[in-house]
Amino acid sequence: MPGRVVVVGGGICGLATAHRLVREGLPVTLLEASDQLGGLGTFFSSRDQWVERFYHCVMPSDSALLALLGELGLEDRVRWRPTGMGMVVDGVHRPFNSALDLLRFTPLRLTDRVRFGVVSLLLRRLGEGKDLDRMRTEDWLRGLYGDRVWHLLLAPMFGAKFGSAFGDVPALYLWQRLGRESNSSVRGYPEGGYKSVIDALRASIEAGGGEVRTSVPVRRLEATPDSVVVTLGDGETVRARHAVSTVPLPALRGIADEALAARLPDVRLPYQGVVNTLFFLRKPLSGHYWAPVLRSGTDFDGLVEMTPLTGSARYGDRHLVYAMRYTSRESELYREDESVIARRWTDQLLSIHTGLTAEDVDEVRVFKAPFVEPVHPLGYLADKPSVEVPGTPLLLATTAHVYPNVTSWNSSVELAGTVAGLLLRDARRSPNQENTAWSAESAR
Incomplete structure (x- = not known):
């Protein structure tokens, strides 16, 4: 049997990569630094329901994601609904459909x-x-x-x-x-939320003999022409014949040893992070799924109402609204205390929705993510880095690699298929060499 592949990062791209590999018989260890899998698909509990920290939906054109859901037996559990768009300009909310x-x-x-x-x-x-x-x-x-x-x-x-x-x-x-x-007003959302997708991917990986570990931050990543060594935060090392890193490139440079860092692509993309505030309301806003907010005196510049897509039952008969602002992780807003943001953004939401009162706001949560959207320069197609790091058995699968596709779960699943395909190609092309050369060991 070929040796174990290490996948660093348990977001959708890492999970989909590991899922593809174990389906083809390759043993995999997936390492996730946080205590949850899912990346931007992580969640929290509210009224005994799991709620995504960041908004997501499925588009009818998301063929890669829908195919993955089919493999997991979840495609029929996506509920499709027509959705509308609004526009808040100068403090006035208007339909825009x-x-x-x-x-x-x-x-x-x-x-x-x-x-x-x-x-x-x-x-x-x-x-x-x-x-x-x-x-x-x-x-x-x-x-x-x-x-x-x-x-x-x-x-x-x-x-x-x-x-x-x-x-x-x-x-x-x-x-x-x-x-x-595609000018589509129809969007989908899986029954059970995105946690059901994450749980199904983990179950698939483990059923295929893979190992999934959470709360194991990577402290150091080294790569030679023949192996990859991952050193965890507690000093444990994991050695493998191949590895896949889904860590954003700026963070990867922070854990790569000097020799590996010199081989990483010299592409230093700026990234936009996001500040995301969730409002659980006792009554709906406009009924529009998406509404940009322009020149309206708010820090947030967009609203997503999930209830038109998901219904209110999964939120305890409340209406969930995401308010977001994309911003650098170095910005004053990003560094600001979550409780301060929650109070100010609540006041701002009330100011642009005069039919809403403070009593209608049942719960407010604030979440942040530092690496959400790369800002690509002109001509990036020619400069886009390869997923293969020259002279090493390390492959990269990050948001910097999905361009020109839009950053989404669908493009991450497509990228996972590309990376898994490269590993499987090598394993099938020289099985005898792989059987003897691929090894994995863990030692403290």
Whole structure:
């Protein structure tokens, strides 16, 4: 039997990679630093229900994720519902779904509304045949929508996602996002929440002979041409013939030894983190799943209402709303105390929803994540790092590798399939060599 593969990181990419490998007979040890698996899919308990710390949904175009759910016997447990979009501009919440909604959208002049509707319908087609990877989002969208739409609507939305570098993000990002969403108003959510998916992946890995360990932070990672040595926080070492790291590249450089660090790709992407506040309300807001919040005096710049997608029963007959702000992990907001954020954002939510009172807010939770969205430079397709680290048996599977696809569970599952396929190819190509050379040992 081939030796054990070590997977560092228990988010969806690490779990999906380990799942693929054990299904093909390769023994795997998965190491997760925190006490929970799932990465951005981690959860907490509220009224005896498990709730995701960060919002998620399944799109009908998420073919890789849906195929994985099929393997786990969970695809039929995804419940699909039509969802709507709103827009909070200057403190006023407006629907933003139909041609009539657009015609009534008074923050834009009538001519701009008509232009916005026509261009939006044709946007995917207008990007065909263009080198959008080397075209600034601002240049592309301003040319199509005009200066006023860009400044009043699009620039604040992209600034909310990518910070001060928003205008320089490749237009290819938006084009790919439109391809994923395909103008679909239908979204899905698995019964039992995303915890049910994480639990099923762990069960699959362990049933196939794999080992899943949590609360085991990696202190050091070394790689030679023939092996990988992982040193854990308590000094334990795990040696394997191959390893897969799903750790974000900035964090990976912090644990790689000097020789390995010199071989890592010299791509130093800035990352946006996120501050996410969850409001459990006694009554719904607008009924719109997604609503950007622009020029409304709030720190948060987007709202996601989960209840239209999931129903209120799983939250104890309450309505769950996520308010988020993407921001650098070095920002003042990111470093601010969660209780202070909770109080201020509650006041801000009440200020833009006049039908909501403090008595309607039943529970507030704040969570942060430091590495959520890489900010890609122009021309990143040519500079995107390989998943293989030259001269080592270490493979990388991070959000820096999914571009031009949008960062999502679906793109992470696709990447997991690519990385697992490379390992399986090597194992099948030279089974005798693998059987003798692959080894794994653990010692304190």
